[in-house]
Amino acid sequence: MTSKLTHLDESGTARMVDVGGKTPARRTAVAGGSIAMSDEALQAIREGSVKKGDVLATARIAGIMAAKKTGELVPLCHPLPIDAVNVDFTFEHGSIHATATASIEAKTGVEMEAITAVSVALITIYDMAKALDKGMVIGGIRLIAKDGGKSGRWRAAGHEDLEL
Amino acid sequence: MTSKLTHLDESGTARMVDVGGKTPARRTAVAGGSIAMSDEALQAIREGSVKKGDVLATARIAGIMAAKKTGELVPLCHPLPIDAVNVDFTFEHGSIHATATASIEAKTGVEMEAITAVSVALITIYDMAKALDKGMVIGGIRLIAKDGGKSGRWRAAGHEDLEL
Amino acid sequence: MTSKLTHLDESGTARMVDVGGKTPARRTAVAGGSIAMSDEALQAIREGSVKKGDVLATARIAGIMAAKKTGELVPLCHPLPIDAVNVDFTFEHGSIHATATASIEAKTGVEMEAITAVSVALITIYDMAKALDKGMVIGGIRLIAKDGGKSGRWRAAGHEDLEL
Amino acid sequence: MTSKLTHLDESGTARMVDVGGKTPARRTAVAGGSIAMSDEALQAIREGSVKKGDVLATARIAGIMAAKKTGELVPLCHPLPIDAVNVDFTFEHGSIHATATASIEAKTGVEMEAITAVSVALITIYDMAKALDKGMVIGGIRLIAKDGGKSGRWRAAGHEDLEL
Amino acid sequence: MTSKLTHLDESGTARMVDVGGKTPARRTAVAGGSIAMSDEALQAIREGSVKKGDVLATARIAGIMAAKKTGELVPLCHPLPIDAVNVDFTFEHGSIHATATASIEAKTGVEMEAITAVSVALITIYDMAKALDKGMVIGGIRLIAKDGGKSGRWRAAGHEDLEL
Amino acid sequence: MTSKLTHLDESGTARMVDVGGKTPARRTAVAGGSIAMSDEALQAIREGSVKKGDVLATARIAGIMAAKKTGELVPLCHPLPIDAVNVDFTFEHGSIHATATASIEAKTGVEMEAITAVSVALITIYDMAKALDKGMVIGGIRLIAKDGGKSGRWRAAGHEDLEL
Numbered sequence: 001m002t003s004k005l006t007h008l009d010e011s012g013t014a015r016m017v018d019v020g021g022k023t024p025a026r027r028t029a030v031a032g033g034s035i036a037m038s039d040e041a042l043q044a045i046r047e048g049s050v051k052k053g054d055v056l057a058t059a060r061i062a063g064i065m066a067a068k069k070t071g072e073l074v075p076l077c078h079p080l081p082i083d084a085v086n087v088d089f090t091f092e093h094g095s096i097h098a099t100a101t102a103s104i105e106a107k108t109g110v111e112m113e114a115i116t117a118v119s120v121a122l123i124t125i126y127d128m129a130k131a132l133d134k135g136m137v138i139g140g141i142r143l144i145a146k147d148g149g150k151s152g153r154w155r156a157a158g159h160e161d162l163e164l
Numbered sequence: 165m166t167s168k169l170t171h172l173d174e175s176g177t178a179r180m181v182d183v184g185g186k187t188p189a190r191r192t193a194v195a196g197g198s199i200a201m202s203d204e205a206l207q208a209i210r211e212g213s214v215k216k217g218d219v220l221a222t223a224r225i226a227g228i229m230a231a232k233k234t235g236e237l238v239p240l241c242h243p244l245p246i247d248a249v250n251v252d253f254t255f256e257h258g259s260i261h262a263t264a265t266a267s268i269e270a271k272t273g274v275e276m277e278a279i280t281a282v283s284v285a286l287i288t289i290y291d292m293a294k295a296l297d298k299g300m301v302i303g304g305i306r307l308i309a310k311d312g313g314k315s316g317r318w319r320a321a322g323h324e325d326l327e328l
Numbered sequence: 329m330t331s332k333l334t335h336l337d338e339s340g341t342a343r344m345v346d347v348g349g350k351t352p353a354r355r356t357a358v359a360g361g362s363i364a365m366s367d368e369a370l371q372a373i374r375e376g377s378v379k380k381g382d383v384l385a386t387a388r389i390a391g392i393m394a395a396k397k398t399g400e401l402v403p404l405c406h407p408l409p410i411d412a413v414n415v416d417f418t419f420e421h422g423s424i425h426a427t428a429t430a431s432i433e434a435k436t437g438v439e440m441e442a443i444t445a446v447s448v449a450l451i452t453i454y455d456m457a458k459a460l461d462k463g464m465v466i467g468g469i470r471l472i473a474k475d476g477g478k479s480g481r482w483r484a485a486g487h488e489d490l491e492l
Numbered sequence: 493m494t495s496k497l498t499h500l501d502e503s504g505t506a507r508m509v510d511v512g513g514k515t516p517a518r519r520t521a522v523a524g525g526s527i528a529m530s531d532e533a534l535q536a537i538r539e540g541s542v543k544k545g546d547v548l549a550t551a552r553i554a555g556i557m558a559a560k561k562t563g564e565l566v567p568l569c570h571p572l573p574i575d576a577v578n579v580d581f582t583f584e585h586g587s588i589h590a591t592a593t594a595s596i597e598a599k600t601g602v603e604m605e606a607i608t609a610v611s612v613a614l615i616t617i618y619d620m621a622k623a624l625d626k627g628m629v630i631g632g633i634r635l636i637a638k639d640g641g642k643s644g645r646w647r648a649a650g651h652e653d654l655e656l
Numbered sequence: 657m658t659s660k661l662t663h664l665d666e667s668g669t670a671r672m673v674d675v676g677g678k679t680p681a682r683r684t685a686v687a688g689g690s691i692a693m694s695d696e697a698l699q700a701i702r703e704g705s706v707k708k709g710d711v712l713a714t715a716r717i718a719g720i721m722a723a724k725k726t727g728e729l730v731p732l733c734h735p736l737p738i739d740a741v742n743v744d745f746t747f748e749h750g751s752i753h754a755t756a757t758a759s760i761e762a763k764t765g766v767e768m769e770a771i772t773a774v775s776v777a778l779i780t781i782y783d784m785a786k787a788l789d790k791g792m793v794i795g796g797i798r799l800i801a802k803d804g805g806k807s808g809r810w811r812a813a814g815h816e817d818l819e820l
Numbered sequence: 821m822t823s824k825l826t827h828l829d830e831s832g833t834a835r836m837v838d839v840g841g842k843t844p845a846r847r848t849a850v851a852g853g854s855i856a857m858s859d860e861a862l863q864a865i866r867e868g869s870v871k872k873g874d875v876l877a878t879a880r881i882a883g884i885m886a887a888k889k890t891g892e893l894v895p896l897c898h899p900l901p902i903d904a905v906n907v908d909f910t911f912e913h914g915s916i917h918a919t920a921t922a923s924i925e926a927k928t929g930v931e932m933e934a935i936t937a938v939s940v941a942l943i944t945i946y947d948m949a950k951a952l953d954k955g956m957v958i959g960g961i962r963l964i965a966k967d968g969g970k971s972g973r974w975r976a977a978g979h980e981d982l983e984l
Contacts, residue, residue, distance in 0.1 A: 004204070004208045004295075004296055005208050005209065005212050005219065005292055005293060005295070005296065006292075006295040007219075007222075007291070007292040008212045008218055008219065008292075012212055012218055013218055013713075013716070013744075014218040014219070014221070014222045014292075014713065014716060014717065014720075015742055016720055016740050016741055016742055017740065018739055018740035018759060019739050019740065020682060020739040020740060020759050020760075020761060026512060033302070040168070044168040044169050045169065048169050048172045048176055054172055054176055054177055054178040054385050055169065055171075055172065055178070057178070057382050057385040057386065057389075057505075057506065058171075058178045058239050058240065058385065058389055060505070060506060061239065061385075061386055061389045061390075061506065061567045062237065062238060062239050062389075064506075064508055064567060064568065065237075065393070065564070065567055066237055068563055068564065068571050069237070069564070071724055072721070072724065072725070073226065073229075073230055073233070073237075073284050073287070074226060074284070074287060074288050074291045075222050075225065075226050075288060075717045075720060075721055076222065076288075076291060076292065076720065077291055078737065078738070078739070079724050079737050079738065080737060081570065081571050081572060081573055081598075081737055082570070082571065083510055083511050083512040083570070083599070084508050084509065084510035084511065084512060085508055086507055086508055088505075103510060103512050104512075105512060106737075107739065111294060111298075112287070112290075112291050112294075115287055115290060115302075116287060119283050119284075119287060119302070120237055120238070120283075123237070123238060123276070123279055123280060123283060124238050124239060124240075126276075126279060127171070127238050127240060127241055127276050128169055128170075128171040128172075128178075128240065129169060130275060130276075130307075131168075131169070131170040132168055132169065134275075134307055134310070134318055134320075135306070135307070135320060135321065136306065137303075137304060137305065137306040138197070138279075138283070138303075138305035138306065139301075139302075139303030139304055139305065140301060140303055141301065141302035141303065141305075142299070142300065142301040142302065143294075143298055143299075146298075154298055156298075156299060157299065177385075177388070177416075178385065178388060178389065178392075179414055180392055180412050180413055180414055181412065182411055182412035182431060183411050183412065184354060184411040184412060184431050184432075184433060190840060218713050221710050221713040221714065221717075221833075221834065222713065222717055224833070224834060225713075225714055225717045225718075225834065225895045226717075228834075228836055228895060228896065229721070229892070229895055232891055232892065232899050233892070235396055236393070236396065236397070239389045239392060239393055240392065242409065242410070242411070242412075243396050243409050243410065244409060245409055245898065245899050245900060245901055245926075246898070246899065247838055247839050247840040247898070247927065248836050248837065248838035248839065248840060249836055250835055250836055252833075267838060267840050268840075269840060270409075271411065332532070332536045332623075332624055333536050333537065333540055333547065333620055333621060333623070333624065334620075334623040335547075335550075335619070335620040336540045336546055336547065336620075340540050340546055341546055341877075341880070341908075342546040342547070342549070342550045342620075342877065342880060342881065342884075343906055344884055344904050344905055344906055345904065346903055346904035346923060347903050347904065348846060348903040348904060348923050348924075348925060361630070368496070372496045372497050373497065376497050376500045376504055382500055382504055382505055382506040383497065383499075383500065383506070385506070386499075386506045386567050386568065389567065390565065390566060390567050393565075394565055397565070399888055400885070400888065400889070401554065401557075401558055401561070401565075401612055401615070402554060402612070402615060402616050402619050403550050403553065403554050403616060403881045403884060403885055404550065404616075404619060404620065404884065405619055406901065406902070406903070407888050407901050407902065408901060409901055434901075435903070439622060439626075440615070440618075440619050440622075443615055443618060443630075444615060447611045447612075447615060447630070448565050448566070448611075451565070451566055451604070451607055451608060451611060452566050452567060452568075454604075454607060455499070455566050455568060455569055455604050456497055456498075456499040456500075456506075456568065457497060458603060458604075458635075459496075459497070459498040460496055460497065462603075462635055462638070462646050462648075463634070463635075463648060463649065464634065465631075465632060465633065465634040466525070466607075466611070466631075466633035466634065467629075467630075467631030467632055467633065468629060468631055469629065469630035469631065469633075470627070470628065470629040470630065471622075471626055471627075474626070482626055484626075484627060485627065518676060546877050549669075549670065549874050549877040549878065549881075550877065550881055552669070552670060553670065553731045553877075553878055553881045553882075554881075556670075556672055556731060556732065557728070557731055557885070560727055560728065560735050561728070573734065573735050573736060573737055573762075574734070574735065575674055575675050575676040575734070575763070576672050576673065576674035576675065576676060577672055578671055578672055580669075595674060595676050596676075597676060660860070660864045660951075660952055661864050661865065661868050661875065661948055661949060661951070661952065662948075662951040663875075663878075663947070663948040664868045664874055664875065664948075668868055668874055669874055670874040670875070670877070670878045670948075689958070696824070700824045700825050701825065704825050704828045704832055710828055710832055710833055710834040711825065711827075711828065711834070713834070714827075714834045714895050714896065717895065718893065718894060718895050721893075722893055725893070729882065729885075729886055729889070729893075729940055729943070730882060730940070730943060730944050730947050731878050731881065731882050731944060732878065732944075732947060732948065733947055767950060767954075768943070768946075768947050768950075771943055771946060771958075772943060775939050775940075775943060775958070776893055776894070776939075779893070779894060779932070779935055779936060779939060780894050780895060780896075782932075782935060783827070783894050783896060783897055783932050784825055784826075784827040784828075784834075784896065785825060786931060786932075786963075787824075787825070787826040788824055788825065790931075790963055790966070790974050790976075791962070791963075791976060791977065792962065793959075793960060793961065793962040794853070794935075794939070794959075794961035794962065795957075795958075795959030795960055795961065796957060796959055797957065797958035797959065797961075798955070798956065798957040798958065799950075799954055799955075802954070810954055812954075812955060813955070
């Protein structure tokens with residue numbers, strides 16, 4: 001029996017999937033996630049953000065730079081010269097939500113780049129607010145949408161109508 | 165009014181906190197998080213893990229290596245020569261839980277190293293299982309416990325009795 | 329005759345200076361530099377800066393992160409766990425001036441960290457404004473002041489009275 | 493009013509420009525810069541250079557390696573698999589001049605790679621000579637010429653006739 | 657007389673070879689090497705390997721991740737978005753043998769990626785076993801086979817019939 | 821039965837050894853290795869070396885820079901702010917021999933830094949000469965001597981009298 005996991009070969013050994021036979025195609029992926037925090041911390045970031053935007057600007061840059069490091073962080077990911085990656089934030093009740101969109105013309109997709117961007121952006125917010133609230137929780141990190149490639153269009157539940 | 169955020173100065177500009185005046189002390193931090201997935205994906209990882217351990221072994225190494233890159237990923241974090249960082253996994257109902265423990269003798273703590281290790285370990289599991297389940301969700305990433313330093317002992321709710 | 333360059337040994341071969349015999353001490357360094365540009369580019373950055381601060385916020389983060397990479401960029405530099413590094417900007421007539429301050433308690437100084445932070449911050453401004461003005465010139469990158477270590481206090485001409 | 497800066501969107505938020513719609517083309521960029529120093533330092537490097545070439549050889553390698561890290565250093569730069577980058581030096585009166593040439597076949601240009609190579613090469617010279625002269629000044633870092641891409645041929649003032 | 661070394665120009669200066677004029681082609685390279693050690697160390701790794709596979713799993717991941725860093729480690733190597741790289745181990749009498757296979761569709765080959773993967777995988781085994789045996793020797797690191805590109809098929813002596 | 825391998829815990833899981841309880845001490849390590857090549861390749865490097873020293877200068881810098889990345893390359897190595905690392909070469913009959921010496925004042929040793937420096941220096945020579953000789957073999961990479969720390973003085977067979 002061979003493994004169902006593409007990154008394990010028949011003997012269960014970790015493998016980098018060979019994408020040599022794939023055709024380059026335009027691919028886009030969107031990922032999201034959020035960080036829940038106390039009102040005090042949320043208020044401090046919101047104020048910092050109104051003043052000079054530095055908290056979220058720092059988290060945004062951290063997310064973008066991390067996306068470019070995905071192949072260095074995730075062992076079996078391919079190093080990809082991405083065309084673009086961007087990160088946006090929205091304030092929600094009791095949390096900040098981050099969304100990252102990555103795109104490329106390549107043999108493999110950019111889901112991991114989008115997920116990495118969201119994760120590191122949220123970790124950066126944690127870092128900047130941890131003196132106010134050590135109990136913050138990062139969660140809901142997931143793929144929201146992807147287009148392109150052999151597996152084509154995919155949408156997370158609740159985002160079926162989203163067009164990229 | 166000065167900002168309550170230690171990483172913003174009085175004008176709202178992002179700052180790396182100067183730890184020059186702090187005394188080096190033994191510090192430890194534990195962080196946790198989990199990835200929820202379909203039974204099929206969970207089963208495949210569990211089998212892969214029984215066979216040669218490569219899925220979780222790969223995620224563990226990714227987490228450890230990411231912890232050593234925390235100062236490179238999180239813009240205002242100090243680069244820290246950590247004494248140790250390790251990552252463990254437990255299978256739960258419908259998810260895999262990761263715990264990371266980091267320690268150092270330094271002027272500043274290793275909470276961010278533990279959180280980064282957990283996050284990248286979980287992202288790596290996502291990468292290896294995404295062909296089976298694109299709807300996996302990473303969540304519950306948070307600090308569980310920390311000891312040492314000026315702010316001293318801290319425990320997340322529900323972990324008050326945990327001794328490191 | 330031995331070379332006067334500390335990084336070359338008597339045969340002219342590049343050497344990393346052994347700092348093993350030195351005593352750790354508090355050390356601080358300040359570096360400065362500027363980027364000259366057209367009024368149009370300067371105005372666009374100033375407006376972008378007023379709006380959300382993103383141009384200079386991005387350059388500031390780039391400079392801070394580069395300082396942490398100094399030992400990776402400059403071949404014979406020691407890797408240093410710096411206590412702090414920060415970057416500030418001032419608008420001048422026809423240019424933007426950047427100043428970086430780095431500090432550490434270590435066996436060797438942080439001049440290179442300060443100079444690297446200033447350089448990469450200015451390069452990042454160039455990158456963000458190059459669509460408006462390809463003729464921008466980065467210049468005047470130099471050490472302004474340093475304190476601590478065996479060679480002790482040093483000030484650039486014109487900054488003799490600066491106290492860190 | 494939208495920003496004139498391509499890296500800021502209409503709300504002033506930092507953006508990585510999406511190059512997905514661009515056509516790959518051969519692109520070349522040349523950048524230059526120099527470091528001014530005392531006669532003593534200049535002489536020491538010149539001698540070191542005559543002997544075994546290690547000062548400038550080290551700076552050249554540092555510049556080449558930094559060019560390959562441009563996408564990692566400059567937050568909104570695209571990671572680019574460059575075809576070539578090289579760095580040359582000339583001794584001038586009271587200074588050393590560095591020139592870097594980078595080329596690629598890609599959707600976006602290599603100006604930043606050339607500028608980064610020059611900057612880090614000069615910083616490396618600073619590092620190797622700073623024991624002799626702390627007052628060295630790095631300056632005149634700028635784009636000299638670029639060919640290829642939508643914006644096509646561009647030359648700095650005084651270099652209008654330069655052919656790459 | 658010009659140098660026979662492609663990485664030195666006619667004046668003996670180190671050069672990154674410009675691959676701009678080359679045509680992208682599918683290229684594959686295989687490298688091998690081994691680490692000799694005491695029976696005790698070999699036995700410990702074999703047991704650790706039987707139990708959870710962690711020694712060789714760790715070395716395999718280290719090799720794969722290092723291959724992706726080849727352009728960052730080897731100064732005049734081109735940064736390459738490789739399609740795949742994998743590492744395998746076999747136990748031999750008194751040693752462990754590592755083989756790495758890398759592939760890409762690019763203007764230049766992946767020999768260096770395969771050699772780097774083998775080297776770092778073996779260094780990682782050394783690290784994990786050095787408490788048992790400080791006298792281990794890493795050797796026999798060489799290219800075994802390559803296909804594709806202008807220089808085409810090449811096989812090391814003794815591997816003439818190997819098909820990739 | 822617990823594993824004899826310090827990097828595996830009792831269940832066979834890979835571990836970063838916690839050095840928190842160790843006392844910082846001055847530590848030095850020397851590693852060596854060589855690359856065997858054809859007379860033609862050896863001659864070309866020797867000539868390149870006589871002319872401007874660029875082949876070995878490049879390999880030396882690559883080795884030094886790789887030593888600083890050891891904690892990033894070898895998964896369970898501690899990141900160490902080394903005091904010094906240097907690389908030397910000697911021409912032998914049919915090969916070039918590399919020696920690296922690393923030193924630090926830390927809780928753990930620098931054997932891996934010295935071995936990594938030697939390995940990457942030799943890989944870099946391979947890269948620069950591979951157009952002349954694809955059959956080069958890198959071998960004999962091993963620890964030659966170490967001083968300091970709990971395990972104290974150690975010498976490879978044949979180097980018992982070497983003093984660092």
